[in-house]
Amino acid sequence: MSCNFRENLRSELNYQGITVKELSSRTGIPVATLDCYLGARATIPSADAAVKIARTLQVSVEYLVIGENVKTEMLQNKSSRDAQDIIYWINSLKPEQCRAILKMIKTFRQ
Numbered sequence: 001m002s003c004n005f006r007e008n009l010r011s012e013l014n015y016q017g018i019t020v021k022e023l024s025s026r027t028g029i030p031v032a033t034l035d036c037y038l039g040a041r042a043t044i045p046s047a048d049a050a051v052k053i054a055r056t057l058q059v060s061v062e063y064l065v066i067g068e069n070v071k072t073e074m075l076q077n078k079s080s081r082d083a084q085d086i087i088y089w090i091n092s093l094k095p096e097q098c099r100a101i102l103k104m105i106k107t108f109r110q
Helices: 005-016 020-027 031-038 047-057 061-066 073-078 081-090 095-108
Strands: none
Touching (some): 005 047, 020 047, 047 061
16 A cells, blocks of 8 residues: 555555445535545545544444554553454455455345
């Protein structure tokens, strides 16, 4: 992951399969404003907007801003040691590998 909010946000939207319009609907941030964050000029959002986006995408603000794999407090507090180990190893996988694992996990929950 890069150290650029625009690229990190775009990458996360693509990974989660969320459109800008959907993100706008979920956050209440206008599409035009989100387009400014994602466009060539790469406007940096306010702290409030960055928090709304991060919470909606269930990632940390740090992850969007600097690309570090920092877990959200909610995830850290709920995770057992085994879950934290799984997350650590999954973060090293390619997106298509993560999607395959997600499909496998979903079959266990049925």
